[in-house]
Amino acid sequence: MxxxxxxxxxxxxxxxxxxxxSVHLSAPMLWGKGIIHDFKECVWQHWWKEMINFNQKTVAVTLLVFITVIAPTLTFGAVYGKSTNNNIGAIETMLATSWIGITYALIGGMPLCVIGSTGPVLAFTTALFNIAKNLDVPFLTVYAWTSVWLVGYAFLAAFFDLTRFVRLATRFTDEIFALIIVSIFVLDAVWDPFSETGLFWYLSPGHQSHAPYENDPDYNHLTSALLSILLGFGCTWLIFFFRGFKFSEFFCNQSIRTMVHDFAVIGSVIVFTIVKQFGFPDVPTETLNVPAQFEPTYKCCDASCRTQWPMDCADQGAPFGTRPWFADFGDLNGKGWVPIMCAAPAIGAFLLLYLDNGITWHLINHKSHQLEHGEAYNYDLMLSGFFNMVNGFLGLPWLVASTVPCIIHLQALAETDRNGNILSVQETRLTLLFSHLLVGLSMLVLSALELIPLPVLYGVFLFMGLSSLPKIQFWQRFLLFFKQPAVWPSTxxxxxxxxxxxxxxxxxxxxxxxxxxxxxxxxxxxxxxxxxxxxxxxxxxxxxxxxxxxxxxxxxxxxxxxxxxxxxxxxxxxxxxxxxxxxxxxxxxDNDTVNQNSEKQDNEMEKSEEADV
Incomplete structure (x- = not known):
């Protein structure tokens, strides 16, 4: 210096x-002004443009979002079935994901956000099921009344612009959240120590994927594990390979290189699905847990539907039927105070709704993502409350903005430079609309989903995690601990x-x-x-x-x-x-020069005087 x-x-x-x-809180837009402002800025102004910008990328991203959404939807559905005694299951989760995704694509304020199931909401629903069990009141009745209070809280928060507090989050919070999401991608794909999820879990002889073949003398779990690992990591490698063509010198023009890049994920999934089905047809690998047919998961022993088949009536050869689609608000078992009591757990449900949505919205709308169609926090919070009220009435799971699919959706629609910096994003409603239409249509052909090996989808998740890491400053700073200071990047x-x-x-x-x-x-x-x-x-x-x-x-x-x-x-x-x-x-x-000249003149005068003498 x-x-x-x-x-x-x-x-x-x-x-x-x-x-x-310093961080500043924006001025509030009270008395519903925030909702009106969001609708005008995000829906009214851009709706038509977002509905007609169909192109090649739209098709590629639609298929990518469908693959990204369908796997966790079925997984969460299976866990919901265990946690709620099949009151909510895979079919209910698929139906909720489909109808909310389609509706939100048509009227939502921020259509880059994907609505889906999340772990915290699942945990809260499980807690609510236990509350209903302790009260000796049907779970779906308690669930429905809680949903009524939930939409009320959501409307009040949007009406008084309470979503502005989420905007206080900065890069510090965003990057912690982003790295958490990346860790979910990578651990779920490779090896999650907290659950039996990931490619390397197939090496364990006690993994659930090997259970159906435990009595088969020809089955070797290591053979299945090795094939699964090769399918997963191979899919990840092929996606990176295909995406690298965008800035390569191969192929005759940029249009073909862009097409290979855009369809990299779906192309890799198809390639390795074909490899499995035709190259190794006799080696079993894990597939998606798909329900047998479209109907409510809960099957009744009798007309009252208070007992579940076959657990509560093992000697009965077939179920009497399935539970009704609509919850019975009046089935309170003589406890008329339960609807008022539901206001308390609804506060917790609202906080989850507020935080899960708000943090994801804030992460997606970061300025570095170059989005231009505005933010609709208040309007979308009100919509989220309404959607989940309807789900509560139907016995479907509550859904919120799901961070993992949201990030995938955003990155897939973005145009980036060689360094991965986002230059622009195609802000469209079509990808969300078409992908969730596919989720709905897949309920008509459920068996077709079993053709996709689950290890291939693990490969997709691993790609998503690894491709996100270089864009997170937190991760780049963490790597500085292990780098020579002389070669640190210039930032x-x-x-x-x-x-x-x-x-x-x-x-x-x-x-x-x-x-x-x-x-x-x-x-x-x-x-x-x-x-x-x-x-x-x-x-x-x-x-x-x-x-x-x-x-x-x-x-x-x-x-x-x-x-x-x-x-x-x-x-x-x-x-x-x-x-x-x-x-x-x-x-x-200049001063030194003047002094030197003066001294020189004095010396010359002295020499002249000495000469005269």
Missing amino acids: CKSTDGDKLPANSTLVPGAG PYTDWMKKLRIHKYTVFQTLFFALVFVVQNVKVISIAFPFMVFLCIPARLFVLPKLFEGWELELLDGEDEQIEEWVDAKEESIRNFEKRRTVSMGEES
Whole structure:
């Protein structure tokens, strides 16, 4: 750095941009103004453009979103069946995903967001089932009344613009949440220590995928495991290989290279499905857990439907029927106070709705994603409450913005440069509409879904996780712990901050990431996952400013334009300092020259006088 002379100093970093690193809450739009504003800005203004921008990418992304959505939908459906005694199952989850996805695509405010099942909501539903069981009231009745209160809370929050508090989240919170999502991708695809999910779990002889063949003398679990691992990692490799053609020199024109890039995922799934079905038809691999037919999962022993077949009537050869699609609000078992009591658990359900939706919306609408069609937090929160009220009436699972499919959807619709930076995004409603139409149509041909090997889908999930890592600054800073400082990449924070300060910030962020990660993966406390993520916001607002200066937080946690503003101010201050320093040195040089000339003249006069004498 430049050294000052004669008391001239560079301006302090903290004075370059007033208020650097501070976070401000936007002014509220009360009394429903926020809902109206969201509708006008996001739906009314852009709806037609988003419904007619059909192109090649639309087809490719539609198929990708369908694959991304159908696997977790069926998985969550199976878990819901175990957790709610089949009151909610795979068919109910598919139906909910399909109708909400289609409806939201048509009237939603932010159609890049994909609605689906999440772990915290599943955990809360399980807790509500246990409450209903303890009350000796049918679960679907309690569920329906809770849904009524839920939509009321959602409407009040949207009416008074309470969603603005989610916007206090900064890069600090967003990147913790993003890295959690990436960890879900990678662990679920490779090896999840918290559940028997992932390719390497197939090596265990006790894995559930081997159970149907335990009495088959010709079955070898290691053969099945090896094929599954090759299918999964092979699919991941082929996706990266296909996507690399976009900026390659192969093929005759850019249109073909772009097509290979856009259809990389669905093409790889088809290739490795064919490899499995025709290359190794006799080696069993795990497939999606698909229900047998379209009907409510709960099967009744008799007309009252209070007992479940076959668990409660094992000697009965066939079920009497299935549960009704609509919940009976009046089936309270003589406890007329239950509808009022449901207001209490509905508060917890609303907080999950608010946090799961809000954090995902904030992550998707980050300024670096270059979205131009606006944000509709209040309008979409109101819609989410309404959708889940209808689901409560029908005995379908509550759905919220599902982060993993949302990120996949956004990245698939984005145009990026060679470094993965988003240049633009095709903001459309068609991909969400068509993909969820496919989910609905798949209920008519459920057996066809069993053709896709589950290991191939693991390969897709692994690709999604690995492709997201380079875009997360938190991950890039974490890698600096293991890099030689001389070869660190040039970024605003590495150029202007001390290395120990950067590491200190990364350690603090890593601790919060570890906290959220543990809560998310421990089933007993997983319901608190959104709350833990939300706690990152006050940590950033009140704790970090005491540990770091505002300009440091600006470089590490600010928006791109704010960082650019500070860097420009810093460079301008250096230029001004150098200019003043040059002028100052010039003046000193001129004074020295005058003095030297004067001394020279005096010496010459003395010599002349001596000569005269």
